[in-house]
Amino acid sequence: MTGLSNSAVIYLTVMLSMIVALTVMLVPALFLKRCARCGKRNMLDATECKQCKKPFPADDGHKKSRQPRS
Numbered sequence: 814m815t816g817l818s819n820s821a822v823i824y825l826t827v828m829l830s831m832i833v834a835l836t837v838m839l840v841p842a843l844f845l846k847r848c849a850r851c852g853k854r855n856m857l858d859a860t861e862c863k864q865c866k867k868p869f870p871a872d873d874g875h876k877k878s879r880q881p882r883s
């Protein structure tokens with residue numbers, strides 16, 4: 814082959830696999846609910862934390878209307 818040398822191909826492959834690995838690790842975290850109390854990750858359709866049973870607010874969308882601390 815003329816264009817890329819072997820080391821360049823290996824470098825690109827390593828970089829790509831790192832990006833893929835990062836994506837695979839980070840994307841699920843974006844879609845899982847994180848419990849505010851214990852930090853346990855729950856499924857998006859969970860209504861309460863599976864670890865500490867803290868109920869999730871029904872409207873847990875993108876907007877963060879967090880109540881002031883009491």
Ligand SMILES: [Zn+2]
Nearest residue numbers: 848851862865
């Ligand atoms: Zn919890």
